[in-house]
Amino acid sequence: MSLVSESEVGLAASGASPSDYVALLKPRVMSLVVFTAVAGILLAPHPVHPVLGLISLLAIAVGAGASGALNMWYDADIDRLMARTAGRPIPAGRMSGGEALAFGLVLSCFSVLTLGLAANWLAAGLLAFTIFYYVVVYTMWLKRSTPQNIVVGGAAGALPPMVGYAAATGSLSLSSLVLFAIIFVWTPPHFWSLALVKSRDYGRAGIPMAPNVWGPDATRTQILAYSLVLAPVGLLPWILGFAGPAYGVVAALGGAGMIFGCLAVFRIREGDRAKRIAMRNFGFSILYLFALFAVLVVERLIAIWTGALL
Template sequence: MSFISGSSERTASDLTVSIASPSDYLALLKPRVMSLVVFTALAGVLIAPTHVHPVIGFASLLAIAVGAGASGALNMWYDADIDVLMKRTRKRPIPAGKISEGDALGFGATLAVLSVMTLGIVANWLAAALLAFTIFFYVVIYTMWLKRSTPQNIVIGGAAGAFPPIVGYAAATGEISLASLALFAIIFVWTPPHFWSLALVKADEYGRAGIPMLPNVKGANRTRLEILLYAIVLAPLGLSPWLLGFASLAYGLLATVLGALMLLFAARVYFVRTGERADRCAKSLFGFSILYLFLLFAEIVGERLLAFSQRLTINLPW
Protein backbone atom coordinates (compact mmCIF):
# COMPACT_ATOMS: atom_id res chain seq x y z
CA MET A 1 0.00 0.00 0.00
CA SER A 2 2.83 2.36 0.83
CA PHE A 3 4.43 1.55 -2.51
CA ILE A 4 1.27 2.62 -4.35
CA SER A 5 1.07 5.83 -2.35
CA GLY A 6 4.70 6.68 -2.99
CA SER A 7 4.32 6.05 -6.73
CA SER A 8 1.34 8.35 -7.00
CA GLU A 9 3.42 11.23 -5.68
CA ARG A 10 6.12 10.97 -8.31
CA THR A 11 6.27 13.54 -11.07
CA ALA A 12 7.56 13.27 -14.62
CA SER A 13 10.82 14.95 -13.58
CA ASP A 14 11.51 12.12 -11.08
CA LEU A 15 11.66 9.47 -13.79
CA THR A 16 15.13 8.23 -14.60
CA VAL A 17 14.19 5.61 -17.20
CA SER A 18 12.65 6.73 -20.46
CA ILE A 19 9.64 4.76 -21.66
CA ALA A 20 9.22 6.92 -24.74
CA SER A 21 8.42 5.61 -28.20
CA PRO A 22 9.39 7.32 -31.46
CA SER A 23 5.88 8.80 -31.59
CA ASP A 24 6.48 10.45 -28.20
CA TYR A 25 9.62 12.14 -29.47
CA LEU A 26 7.69 13.19 -32.57
CA ALA A 27 5.00 14.72 -30.34
CA LEU A 28 7.76 16.62 -28.52
CA LEU A 29 8.51 18.41 -31.80
CA LYS A 30 4.95 19.78 -32.08
CA PRO A 31 4.43 18.39 -35.60
CA ARG A 32 1.36 20.52 -36.39
CA VAL A 33 3.25 23.70 -35.60
CA MET A 34 6.25 22.35 -37.50
CA SER A 35 4.14 21.73 -40.61
CA LEU A 36 2.89 25.34 -40.54
CA VAL A 37 6.46 26.60 -40.16
CA VAL A 38 7.64 24.55 -43.15
CA PHE A 39 4.70 25.71 -45.26
CA THR A 40 5.26 29.41 -44.57
CA ALA A 41 9.03 29.00 -45.01
CA LEU A 42 8.36 27.35 -48.38
CA ALA A 43 6.43 30.45 -49.41
CA GLY A 44 9.46 32.52 -48.46
CA VAL A 45 11.71 30.34 -50.61
CA LEU A 46 9.37 30.46 -53.61
CA ILE A 47 8.84 34.23 -53.68
CA ALA A 48 12.59 34.74 -54.03
CA PRO A 49 13.62 36.25 -57.40
CA THR A 50 16.39 33.65 -57.71
CA HIS A 51 15.68 29.96 -58.05
CA VAL A 52 17.40 27.83 -55.46
CA HIS A 53 18.62 24.35 -56.41
CA PRO A 54 15.96 21.79 -55.39
CA VAL A 55 18.41 19.85 -53.19
CA ILE A 56 19.50 23.02 -51.39
CA GLY A 57 15.89 24.13 -51.06
CA PHE A 58 14.81 20.77 -49.61
CA ALA A 59 17.76 20.67 -47.19
CA SER A 60 17.04 24.25 -46.10
CA LEU A 61 13.38 23.49 -45.42
CA LEU A 62 14.37 20.34 -43.54
CA ALA A 63 16.76 22.37 -41.37
CA ILE A 64 14.04 24.95 -40.70
CA ALA A 65 11.62 22.14 -39.78
CA VAL A 66 14.13 20.63 -37.37
CA GLY A 67 14.74 24.06 -35.85
CA ALA A 68 11.00 24.47 -35.32
CA GLY A 69 10.87 21.02 -33.73
CA ALA A 70 13.77 21.92 -31.46
CA SER A 71 11.87 25.03 -30.34
CA GLY A 72 8.83 22.88 -29.56
CA ALA A 73 10.87 20.39 -27.55
CA LEU A 74 12.57 23.12 -25.52
CA ASN A 75 9.22 24.81 -24.97
CA MET A 76 7.76 21.57 -23.60
CA TRP A 77 10.84 21.06 -21.41
CA TYR A 78 10.47 24.47 -19.77
CA ASP A 79 6.67 24.39 -19.58
CA ALA A 80 6.40 20.89 -18.10
CA ASP A 81 5.26 22.30 -14.74
CA ILE A 82 2.29 24.14 -16.25
CA ASP A 83 1.49 21.60 -18.98
CA VAL A 84 0.51 19.09 -16.30
CA LEU A 85 -2.09 21.56 -14.98
CA MET A 86 -3.92 22.08 -18.28
CA LYS A 87 -6.31 19.59 -19.83
CA ARG A 88 -5.18 20.28 -23.40
CA THR A 89 -1.48 19.77 -22.57
CA ARG A 90 -1.36 17.23 -19.75
CA LYS A 91 -1.04 14.32 -22.19
CA ARG A 92 2.16 15.71 -23.71
CA PRO A 93 5.15 13.36 -23.35
CA ILE A 94 6.75 15.04 -20.31
CA PRO A 95 3.70 15.53 -18.04
CA ALA A 96 2.50 12.08 -19.11
CA GLY A 97 5.77 10.65 -17.73
CA LYS A 98 6.99 9.21 -21.02
CA ILE A 99 10.00 11.48 -21.51
CA SER A 100 12.07 13.01 -18.70
CA GLU A 101 12.72 16.73 -18.62
CA GLY A 102 16.46 16.12 -18.98
CA ASP A 103 15.99 13.98 -22.09
CA ALA A 104 13.72 16.62 -23.63
CA LEU A 105 16.26 19.35 -22.93
CA GLY A 106 19.11 17.35 -24.47
CA PHE A 107 16.99 16.36 -27.46
CA GLY A 108 15.83 19.90 -28.16
CA ALA A 109 19.25 21.51 -27.67
CA THR A 110 20.93 18.97 -29.96
CA LEU A 111 18.37 19.50 -32.71
CA ALA A 112 18.68 23.29 -32.36
CA VAL A 113 22.44 23.22 -32.92
CA LEU A 114 22.21 20.73 -35.79
CA SER A 115 19.47 22.70 -37.56
CA VAL A 116 21.36 26.00 -37.41
CA MET A 117 24.67 24.48 -38.51
CA THR A 118 23.01 22.55 -41.33
CA LEU A 119 21.23 25.63 -42.68
CA GLY A 120 24.44 27.63 -42.56
CA ILE A 121 26.34 24.97 -44.49
CA VAL A 122 23.74 24.15 -47.16
CA ALA A 123 22.35 27.68 -47.66
CA ASN A 124 24.07 30.66 -46.03
CA TRP A 125 24.91 32.00 -42.60
CA LEU A 126 22.39 34.85 -42.67
CA ALA A 127 19.60 32.29 -42.87
CA ALA A 128 21.28 30.25 -40.13
CA ALA A 129 21.59 33.31 -37.89
CA LEU A 130 17.91 34.12 -38.44
CA LEU A 131 16.94 30.54 -37.57
CA ALA A 132 19.09 30.67 -34.42
CA PHE A 133 17.45 33.96 -33.43
CA THR A 134 13.99 32.47 -34.06
CA ILE A 135 14.73 29.53 -31.76
CA PHE A 136 16.19 31.87 -29.12
CA PHE A 137 13.22 34.23 -29.37
CA TYR A 138 10.65 31.41 -28.98
CA VAL A 139 12.42 29.57 -26.17
CA VAL A 140 13.97 32.39 -24.13
CA ILE A 141 12.03 35.57 -24.93
CA TYR A 142 8.56 34.00 -25.28
CA THR A 143 8.57 30.76 -23.28
CA MET A 144 10.84 31.70 -20.39
CA TRP A 145 9.94 35.38 -20.06
CA LEU A 146 6.85 36.75 -21.82
CA LYS A 147 4.50 33.79 -21.45
CA ARG A 148 4.47 33.96 -17.67
CA SER A 149 4.90 37.68 -17.17
CA THR A 150 2.59 39.70 -19.46
CA PRO A 151 -0.82 39.43 -21.14
CA GLN A 152 0.92 40.68 -24.30
CA ASN A 153 2.86 37.40 -24.44
CA ILE A 154 1.15 36.30 -27.66
CA VAL A 155 1.54 39.69 -29.33
CA ILE A 156 5.29 39.98 -28.84
CA GLY A 157 5.99 36.26 -28.82
CA GLY A 158 4.09 35.87 -32.08
CA ALA A 159 7.15 37.20 -33.86
CA ALA A 160 8.80 33.79 -33.42
CA GLY A 161 6.08 32.11 -35.47
CA ALA A 162 6.23 34.85 -38.10
CA PHE A 163 9.96 34.52 -38.89
CA PRO A 164 9.91 31.37 -41.13
CA PRO A 165 9.11 33.22 -44.42
CA ILE A 166 12.05 35.55 -43.76
CA VAL A 167 14.31 32.59 -42.97
CA GLY A 168 13.15 30.80 -46.14
CA TYR A 169 13.72 33.86 -48.30
CA ALA A 170 17.16 34.40 -46.77
CA ALA A 171 18.04 30.74 -47.41
CA ALA A 172 17.25 31.24 -51.10
CA THR A 173 18.83 34.66 -51.59
CA GLY A 174 21.09 35.54 -48.66
CA GLU A 175 18.96 38.67 -48.17
CA ILE A 176 15.84 40.03 -46.45
CA SER A 177 13.25 41.72 -48.67
CA LEU A 178 10.07 43.75 -48.36
CA ALA A 179 8.16 40.77 -49.73
CA SER A 180 9.38 38.45 -46.96
CA LEU A 181 8.65 41.16 -44.38
CA ALA A 182 5.09 41.39 -45.72
CA LEU A 183 4.57 37.67 -45.08
CA PHE A 184 6.08 38.14 -41.62
CA ALA A 185 3.60 40.96 -40.93
CA ILE A 186 0.60 38.86 -41.97
CA ILE A 187 1.51 36.03 -39.58
CA PHE A 188 2.44 38.48 -36.81
CA VAL A 189 -0.92 40.28 -36.91
CA TRP A 190 -2.82 37.00 -37.41
CA THR A 191 -1.38 35.41 -34.27
CA PRO A 192 -3.19 37.40 -31.50
CA PRO A 193 -6.78 36.87 -32.74
CA HIS A 194 -5.93 33.23 -33.47
CA PHE A 195 -4.66 32.45 -29.96
CA TRP A 196 -6.93 34.80 -28.03
CA SER A 197 -9.99 33.11 -29.50
CA LEU A 198 -8.73 29.88 -27.95
CA ALA A 199 -7.82 31.68 -24.72
CA LEU A 200 -11.42 32.87 -24.36
CA VAL A 201 -12.54 29.24 -24.22
CA LYS A 202 -9.61 27.99 -22.12
CA ALA A 203 -9.41 30.95 -19.71
CA ASP A 204 -10.04 28.77 -16.64
CA GLU A 205 -7.20 26.42 -17.59
CA TYR A 206 -4.78 29.27 -18.17
CA GLY A 207 -5.84 30.73 -14.82
CA ARG A 208 -5.10 27.47 -12.98
CA ALA A 209 -1.69 27.32 -14.65
CA GLY A 210 -0.93 30.91 -13.69
CA ILE A 211 -0.46 32.09 -17.28
CA PRO A 212 -1.50 35.75 -17.67
CA MET A 213 -3.43 35.43 -20.91
CA LEU A 214 -5.40 38.50 -21.92
CA PRO A 215 -8.87 37.16 -20.87
CA ASN A 216 -7.53 36.39 -17.37
CA VAL A 217 -5.86 39.78 -16.89
CA LYS A 218 -7.98 42.27 -18.84
CA GLY A 219 -11.22 40.33 -19.04
CA ALA A 220 -13.15 38.59 -21.82
CA ASN A 221 -14.72 41.77 -23.23
CA ARG A 222 -11.38 43.54 -23.61
CA THR A 223 -10.08 40.42 -25.34
CA ARG A 224 -13.02 40.42 -27.75
CA LEU A 225 -12.36 44.07 -28.59
CA GLU A 226 -8.68 43.43 -29.30
CA ILE A 227 -9.51 40.40 -31.44
CA LEU A 228 -11.79 42.61 -33.55
CA LEU A 229 -9.17 45.39 -33.82
CA TYR A 230 -6.49 42.96 -34.96
CA ALA A 231 -8.90 41.46 -37.51
CA ILE A 232 -9.56 44.97 -38.86
CA VAL A 233 -5.83 45.45 -39.38
CA LEU A 234 -5.32 41.96 -40.77
CA ALA A 235 -7.95 42.22 -43.51
CA PRO A 236 -6.15 44.89 -45.60
CA LEU A 237 -2.71 43.59 -44.59
CA GLY A 238 -3.56 40.26 -46.18
CA LEU A 239 -3.70 42.07 -49.53
CA SER A 240 -0.07 43.22 -49.31
CA PRO A 241 1.42 40.37 -51.40
CA TRP A 242 -0.82 41.42 -54.31
CA LEU A 243 -0.27 45.13 -53.74
CA LEU A 244 3.50 44.60 -53.67
CA GLY A 245 3.34 42.63 -56.91
CA PHE A 246 4.51 39.19 -55.85
CA ALA A 247 1.05 37.59 -55.90
CA SER A 248 -1.63 37.61 -58.57
CA LEU A 249 -5.05 39.23 -58.78
CA ALA A 250 -6.51 35.83 -57.90
CA TYR A 251 -4.63 36.04 -54.61
CA GLY A 252 -5.96 39.57 -54.09
CA LEU A 253 -9.54 38.40 -54.58
CA LEU A 254 -9.02 35.43 -52.27
CA ALA A 255 -7.44 37.65 -49.60
CA THR A 256 -10.37 40.07 -49.86
CA VAL A 257 -12.93 37.31 -49.29
CA LEU A 258 -10.94 35.66 -46.49
CA GLY A 259 -10.31 39.02 -44.81
CA ALA A 260 -14.03 39.83 -44.88
CA LEU A 261 -14.85 36.42 -43.39
CA MET A 262 -12.19 36.89 -40.71
CA LEU A 263 -13.84 40.20 -39.82
CA LEU A 264 -17.23 38.52 -39.70
CA PHE A 265 -16.04 35.78 -37.35
CA ALA A 266 -14.27 38.35 -35.15
CA ALA A 267 -17.40 40.53 -35.06
CA ARG A 268 -19.46 37.55 -33.91
CA VAL A 269 -16.99 36.97 -31.08
CA TYR A 270 -17.23 40.65 -30.13
CA PHE A 271 -21.02 40.86 -30.09
CA VAL A 272 -21.92 37.39 -28.74
CA ARG A 273 -20.63 37.50 -25.17
CA THR A 274 -22.63 35.06 -23.03
CA GLY A 275 -23.57 31.40 -22.88
CA GLU A 276 -22.48 28.43 -24.92
CA ARG A 277 -22.97 30.40 -28.13
CA ALA A 278 -20.12 32.72 -27.13
CA ASP A 279 -17.78 29.73 -26.80
CA ARG A 280 -18.95 28.37 -30.15
CA CYS A 281 -18.21 31.71 -31.81
CA ALA A 282 -14.72 31.76 -30.31
CA LYS A 283 -14.06 28.18 -31.41
CA SER A 284 -15.33 28.99 -34.90
CA LEU A 285 -12.93 31.93 -35.15
CA PHE A 286 -10.05 29.76 -33.95
CA GLY A 287 -10.82 27.13 -36.58
CA PHE A 288 -11.36 29.62 -39.39
CA SER A 289 -8.16 31.51 -38.56
CA ILE A 290 -6.16 28.35 -39.31
CA LEU A 291 -7.95 28.00 -42.64
CA TYR A 292 -7.39 31.70 -43.38
CA LEU A 293 -3.63 31.51 -43.04
CA PHE A 294 -3.37 28.18 -44.83
CA LEU A 295 -5.35 29.35 -47.87
CA LEU A 296 -3.42 32.61 -48.21
CA PHE A 297 -0.06 30.87 -48.19
CA ALA A 298 -1.36 27.95 -50.28
CA GLU A 299 -2.35 30.44 -53.00
CA ILE A 300 1.14 31.98 -52.99
CA VAL A 301 2.83 28.57 -53.03
CA GLY A 302 0.49 27.28 -55.73
CA GLU A 303 1.04 30.30 -57.98
CA ARG A 304 4.81 30.02 -57.68
CA LEU A 305 4.88 26.28 -58.30
CA LEU A 306 2.60 26.69 -61.33
CA ALA A 307 4.84 29.40 -62.77
CA PHE A 308 7.89 27.20 -62.18
CA SER A 309 6.29 24.20 -63.91
CA GLN A 310 5.32 26.36 -66.90
CA ARG A 311 8.89 27.63 -67.28
CA LEU A 312 10.18 24.10 -66.97
CA THR A 313 7.80 22.91 -69.72
CA ILE A 314 8.87 25.75 -72.05
CA ASN A 315 12.54 24.93 -71.56
CA LEU A 316 12.17 21.20 -72.23
CA PRO A 317 13.71 20.07 -75.55
CA TRP A 318 10.60 18.58 -77.08
Protein backbone atom coordinates (compact mmCIF):
# COMPACT_ATOMS: atom_id res chain seq x y z
CA MET A 1 0.00 0.00 0.00
CA SER A 2 1.36 3.40 -1.03
CA LEU A 3 0.31 5.50 1.94
CA VAL A 4 2.30 8.74 2.19
CA SER A 5 3.11 9.99 5.68
CA GLU A 6 2.31 13.48 6.94
CA SER A 7 6.01 14.33 7.03
CA GLU A 8 6.43 13.36 3.39
CA VAL A 9 3.67 15.58 2.10
CA GLY A 10 4.24 18.61 4.25
CA LEU A 11 1.66 20.87 5.75
CA ALA A 12 -0.91 19.91 8.34
CA ALA A 13 -4.64 19.60 7.86
CA SER A 14 -5.30 23.31 8.41
CA GLY A 15 -3.38 24.20 5.23
CA ALA A 16 -6.11 22.92 2.90
CA SER A 17 -8.32 25.49 1.15
CA PRO A 18 -11.75 24.99 -0.47
CA SER A 19 -10.05 24.96 -3.87
CA ASP A 20 -7.91 22.03 -2.73
CA TYR A 21 -11.02 20.03 -1.92
CA VAL A 22 -12.44 20.90 -5.32
CA ALA A 23 -9.19 19.73 -6.93
CA LEU A 24 -9.54 16.39 -5.13
CA LEU A 25 -12.80 15.82 -6.99
CA LYS A 26 -11.03 15.92 -10.40
CA PRO A 27 -13.63 18.33 -11.87
CA ARG A 28 -12.77 17.63 -15.50
CA VAL A 29 -13.21 13.89 -15.03
CA MET A 30 -16.38 14.53 -13.04
CA SER A 31 -17.84 16.62 -15.86
CA LEU A 32 -17.29 13.77 -18.34
CA VAL A 33 -18.89 11.31 -15.92
CA VAL A 34 -21.95 13.52 -15.48
CA PHE A 35 -22.28 14.13 -19.21
CA THR A 36 -22.20 10.44 -20.10
CA ALA A 37 -24.56 9.64 -17.21
CA VAL A 38 -27.05 12.17 -18.62
CA ALA A 39 -27.05 10.19 -21.86
CA GLY A 40 -27.76 7.01 -19.89
CA ILE A 41 -30.70 8.64 -18.09
CA LEU A 42 -32.15 9.99 -21.34
CA LEU A 43 -32.01 6.53 -22.94
CA ALA A 44 -34.88 5.50 -20.66
CA PRO A 45 -37.96 4.54 -22.70
CA HIS A 46 -40.04 7.06 -20.72
CA PRO A 47 -39.04 10.52 -19.47
CA VAL A 48 -37.63 10.68 -15.96
CA HIS A 49 -39.02 13.15 -13.42
CA PRO A 50 -36.64 16.15 -13.46
CA VAL A 51 -36.13 16.09 -9.68
CA LEU A 52 -35.23 12.39 -9.73
CA GLY A 53 -32.90 13.00 -12.66
CA LEU A 54 -31.12 15.88 -10.96
CA ILE A 55 -30.70 14.02 -7.66
CA SER A 56 -29.37 10.99 -9.52
CA LEU A 57 -26.88 13.12 -11.43
CA LEU A 58 -25.78 14.81 -8.20
CA ALA A 59 -25.17 11.42 -6.58
CA ILE A 60 -23.25 10.15 -9.61
CA ALA A 61 -21.16 13.34 -9.70
CA VAL A 62 -20.36 13.07 -6.00
CA GLY A 63 -19.43 9.41 -6.48
CA ALA A 64 -17.06 10.38 -9.27
CA GLY A 65 -15.54 13.03 -7.03
CA ALA A 66 -15.14 10.51 -4.23
CA SER A 67 -13.24 8.23 -6.59
CA GLY A 68 -10.95 11.09 -7.53
CA ALA A 69 -10.24 11.95 -3.89
CA LEU A 70 -9.44 8.36 -2.98
CA ASN A 71 -7.26 8.03 -6.08
CA MET A 72 -5.26 11.11 -5.06
CA TRP A 73 -4.94 9.80 -1.50
CA TYR A 74 -3.46 6.50 -2.62
CA ASP A 75 -1.36 7.89 -5.46
CA ALA A 76 0.23 10.77 -3.52
CA ASP A 77 3.66 9.12 -3.62
CA ILE A 78 3.79 8.80 -7.41
CA ASP A 79 1.93 12.07 -8.01
CA ARG A 80 4.83 13.84 -6.31
CA LEU A 81 7.24 12.41 -8.92
CA MET A 82 5.36 13.50 -12.04
CA ALA A 83 5.36 17.06 -13.35
CA ARG A 84 1.69 17.07 -14.33
CA THR A 85 0.52 15.87 -10.89
CA ALA A 86 3.09 17.33 -8.49
CA GLY A 87 0.88 20.36 -7.87
CA ARG A 88 -2.04 18.32 -6.54
CA PRO A 89 -3.05 19.11 -2.94
CA ILE A 90 -1.36 16.18 -1.17
CA PRO A 91 2.05 16.03 -2.92
CA ALA A 92 2.20 19.84 -2.87
CA GLY A 93 1.82 19.72 0.91
CA ARG A 94 -1.44 21.66 1.14
CA MET A 95 -3.44 18.71 2.50
CA SER A 96 -2.75 15.58 4.49
CA GLY A 97 -3.44 12.11 3.16
CA GLY A 98 -5.81 11.49 6.06
CA GLU A 99 -7.97 14.46 5.07
CA ALA A 100 -8.29 13.22 1.49
CA LEU A 101 -9.08 9.68 2.67
CA ALA A 102 -11.81 10.85 5.05
CA PHE A 103 -13.24 13.20 2.43
CA GLY A 104 -13.37 10.46 -0.19
CA LEU A 105 -14.96 7.89 2.12
CA VAL A 106 -17.65 10.30 3.32
CA LEU A 107 -18.51 11.29 -0.24
CA SER A 108 -18.59 7.64 -1.34
CA CYS A 109 -21.11 6.70 1.35
CA PHE A 110 -23.20 9.82 0.74
CA SER A 111 -23.39 9.28 -3.02
CA VAL A 112 -24.32 5.61 -2.87
CA LEU A 113 -26.93 6.06 -0.14
CA THR A 114 -28.44 9.07 -1.88
CA LEU A 115 -28.75 7.26 -5.20
CA GLY A 116 -30.22 4.19 -3.52
CA LEU A 117 -32.84 6.16 -1.59
CA ALA A 118 -33.72 8.56 -4.39
CA ALA A 119 -33.65 6.17 -7.36
CA ASN A 120 -33.08 2.46 -6.72
CA TRP A 121 -30.52 0.09 -5.26
CA LEU A 122 -29.44 -1.38 -8.59
CA ALA A 123 -28.13 2.04 -9.59
CA ALA A 124 -26.61 2.52 -6.13
CA GLY A 125 -24.91 -0.86 -6.35
CA LEU A 126 -23.47 -0.02 -9.76
CA LEU A 127 -22.20 3.30 -8.43
CA ALA A 128 -20.59 1.57 -5.45
CA PHE A 129 -18.98 -0.95 -7.80
CA THR A 130 -17.70 1.88 -10.02
CA ILE A 131 -16.03 3.57 -7.05
CA PHE A 132 -14.58 0.25 -5.84
CA TYR A 133 -13.32 -0.65 -9.31
CA TYR A 134 -11.62 2.69 -9.86
CA VAL A 135 -10.03 2.91 -6.44
CA VAL A 136 -9.18 -0.70 -5.63
CA VAL A 137 -8.96 -2.56 -8.94
CA TYR A 138 -7.47 0.23 -11.04
CA THR A 139 -5.64 2.59 -8.65
CA MET A 140 -4.33 0.10 -6.10
CA TRP A 141 -3.69 -2.86 -8.41
CA LEU A 142 -3.72 -2.41 -12.18
CA LYS A 143 -2.10 1.02 -12.43
CA ARG A 144 1.14 -0.16 -10.84
CA SER A 145 1.25 -3.73 -12.12
CA THR A 146 0.43 -3.96 -15.84
CA PRO A 147 0.60 -1.91 -19.06
CA GLN A 148 -3.00 -3.04 -19.61
CA ASN A 149 -3.98 -0.78 -16.69
CA ILE A 150 -5.84 1.68 -18.91
CA VAL A 151 -7.59 -1.07 -20.89
CA VAL A 152 -8.96 -3.07 -17.96
CA GLY A 153 -9.24 -0.07 -15.66
CA GLY A 154 -11.15 1.84 -18.32
CA ALA A 155 -14.27 -0.06 -17.33
CA ALA A 156 -14.66 2.30 -14.36
CA GLY A 157 -14.89 5.33 -16.64
CA ALA A 158 -17.29 3.51 -18.96
CA LEU A 159 -19.87 2.60 -16.30
CA PRO A 160 -21.62 6.00 -15.74
CA PRO A 161 -24.10 5.61 -18.66
CA MET A 162 -25.17 2.28 -17.18
CA VAL A 163 -25.52 3.85 -13.73
CA GLY A 164 -27.62 6.64 -15.24
CA TYR A 165 -29.86 4.22 -17.14
CA ALA A 166 -30.31 2.07 -14.05
CA ALA A 167 -31.22 5.16 -11.99
CA ALA A 168 -33.92 6.04 -14.52
CA THR A 169 -35.36 2.57 -15.07
CA GLY A 170 -34.22 0.20 -12.32
CA SER A 171 -32.78 -2.09 -14.99
CA LEU A 172 -30.10 -2.35 -17.67
CA SER A 173 -30.42 -2.52 -21.43
CA LEU A 174 -28.48 -3.21 -24.60
CA SER A 175 -28.37 0.52 -25.31
CA SER A 176 -26.63 1.29 -22.00
CA LEU A 177 -24.17 -1.54 -22.64
CA VAL A 178 -23.39 -0.04 -26.05
CA LEU A 179 -22.55 3.31 -24.46
CA PHE A 180 -20.32 1.44 -22.02
CA ALA A 181 -18.58 -0.24 -24.97
CA ILE A 182 -17.97 3.07 -26.76
CA ILE A 183 -16.20 4.62 -23.78
CA PHE A 184 -14.34 1.40 -23.00
CA VAL A 185 -12.88 1.09 -26.52
CA TRP A 186 -12.23 4.86 -26.72
CA THR A 187 -10.09 4.95 -23.56
CA PRO A 188 -6.87 3.24 -24.83
CA PRO A 189 -6.28 5.37 -27.95
CA HIS A 190 -7.25 8.46 -25.96
CA PHE A 191 -4.97 7.89 -22.98
CA TRP A 192 -2.07 6.20 -24.76
CA SER A 193 -1.77 9.24 -27.05
CA LEU A 194 -1.05 11.27 -23.92
CA ALA A 195 1.19 8.53 -22.51
CA LEU A 196 3.44 8.72 -25.58
CA VAL A 197 4.19 12.34 -24.69
CA LYS A 198 4.38 11.82 -20.92
CA SER A 199 6.29 8.52 -20.93
CA ARG A 200 9.28 9.97 -19.05
CA ASP A 201 6.94 11.21 -16.33
CA TYR A 202 5.43 7.74 -15.96
CA GLY A 203 8.86 6.11 -16.07
CA ARG A 204 10.12 8.36 -13.30
CA ALA A 205 7.15 7.33 -11.16
CA GLY A 206 7.57 3.64 -11.98
CA ILE A 207 4.15 3.28 -13.60
CA PRO A 208 4.15 0.56 -16.29
CA MET A 209 2.37 2.52 -19.01
CA ALA A 210 2.33 0.99 -22.47
CA PRO A 211 5.09 3.15 -24.03
CA ASN A 212 7.42 2.33 -21.13
CA VAL A 213 6.82 -1.43 -21.25
CA TRP A 214 5.95 -2.27 -24.85
CA GLY A 215 7.83 0.64 -26.39
CA PRO A 216 6.46 3.63 -28.34
CA ASP A 217 6.16 1.80 -31.67
CA ALA A 218 4.09 -1.07 -30.26
CA THR A 219 1.91 1.45 -28.45
CA ARG A 220 1.29 3.32 -31.69
CA THR A 221 0.19 0.05 -33.30
CA GLN A 222 -2.23 -0.56 -30.45
CA ILE A 223 -3.61 2.99 -30.74
CA LEU A 224 -4.34 2.46 -34.43
CA ALA A 225 -5.86 -0.98 -33.82
CA TYR A 226 -8.24 0.36 -31.18
CA SER A 227 -9.31 3.21 -33.46
CA LEU A 228 -10.28 0.66 -36.12
CA VAL A 229 -12.53 -1.02 -33.56
CA LEU A 230 -13.84 2.23 -32.11
CA ALA A 231 -15.17 3.66 -35.37
CA PRO A 232 -17.79 0.92 -35.98
CA VAL A 233 -18.60 0.60 -32.27
CA GLY A 234 -19.33 4.31 -32.24
CA LEU A 235 -21.92 3.76 -34.97
CA LEU A 236 -23.85 1.11 -33.02
CA PRO A 237 -26.39 3.49 -31.42
CA TRP A 238 -27.52 4.53 -34.91
CA ILE A 239 -27.32 1.00 -36.32
CA LEU A 240 -29.40 -0.38 -33.42
CA GLY A 241 -31.98 2.38 -33.73
CA PHE A 242 -31.69 4.28 -30.47
CA ALA A 243 -29.91 7.24 -32.07
CA GLY A 244 -31.00 9.25 -35.07
CA PRO A 245 -29.44 10.23 -38.40
CA ALA A 246 -27.62 13.24 -36.96
CA TYR A 247 -25.83 10.92 -34.57
CA GLY A 248 -25.02 8.56 -37.45
CA VAL A 249 -23.38 11.36 -39.45
CA VAL A 250 -21.37 12.64 -36.47
CA ALA A 251 -20.29 9.12 -35.51
CA ALA A 252 -19.21 8.30 -39.07
CA LEU A 253 -17.24 11.51 -39.51
CA GLY A 254 -15.80 11.36 -36.01
CA GLY A 255 -14.82 7.73 -36.39
CA ALA A 256 -13.04 8.53 -39.65
CA GLY A 257 -11.30 11.41 -37.90
CA MET A 258 -10.15 9.11 -35.10
CA ILE A 259 -8.73 6.61 -37.59
CA PHE A 260 -6.99 9.39 -39.52
CA GLY A 261 -5.50 10.87 -36.33
CA CYS A 262 -4.37 7.51 -34.99
CA LEU A 263 -2.86 6.67 -38.38
CA ALA A 264 -0.84 9.89 -38.15
CA VAL A 265 0.34 8.88 -34.67
CA PHE A 266 1.31 5.48 -36.10
CA ARG A 267 3.25 6.95 -39.03
CA ILE A 268 5.08 9.90 -37.42
CA ARG A 269 7.34 8.44 -34.76
CA GLU A 270 10.27 10.79 -34.16
CA GLY A 271 10.89 14.28 -32.86
CA ASP A 272 8.71 17.12 -31.64
CA ARG A 273 6.31 16.65 -34.53
CA ALA A 274 5.43 13.17 -33.25
CA LYS A 275 4.63 14.63 -29.84
CA ARG A 276 2.49 17.37 -31.35
CA ILE A 277 0.54 14.83 -33.39
CA ALA A 278 0.01 12.59 -30.35
CA MET A 279 -1.27 15.54 -28.30
CA ARG A 280 -3.49 16.62 -31.17
CA ASN A 281 -4.93 13.11 -31.31
CA PHE A 282 -5.46 13.19 -27.55
CA GLY A 283 -7.39 16.45 -27.89
CA PHE A 284 -9.42 15.25 -30.86
CA SER A 285 -10.41 12.08 -29.00
CA ILE A 286 -12.00 14.24 -26.29
CA LEU A 287 -13.90 16.21 -28.94
CA TYR A 288 -14.99 12.96 -30.61
CA LEU A 289 -16.48 11.47 -27.45
CA PHE A 290 -18.10 14.76 -26.46
CA ALA A 291 -19.68 15.11 -29.92
CA LEU A 292 -21.12 11.58 -29.85
CA PHE A 293 -22.77 12.02 -26.48
CA ALA A 294 -23.83 15.62 -27.15
CA VAL A 295 -25.71 14.65 -30.30
CA LEU A 296 -27.26 11.66 -28.55
CA VAL A 297 -28.41 13.87 -25.66
CA VAL A 298 -29.84 16.52 -27.99
CA GLU A 299 -31.71 13.92 -30.05
CA ARG A 300 -33.23 12.38 -26.92
CA LEU A 301 -34.23 15.79 -25.53
CA ILE A 302 -35.91 16.69 -28.81
CA ALA A 303 -37.79 13.38 -28.68
CA ILE A 304 -38.98 14.19 -25.15
CA TRP A 305 -40.01 17.76 -26.01
CA THR A 306 -41.93 16.60 -29.10
CA GLY A 307 -43.67 13.86 -27.13
CA ALA A 308 -42.05 10.97 -28.95
CA LEU A 309 -41.08 9.31 -25.64
CA LEU A 310 -44.34 10.02 -23.82
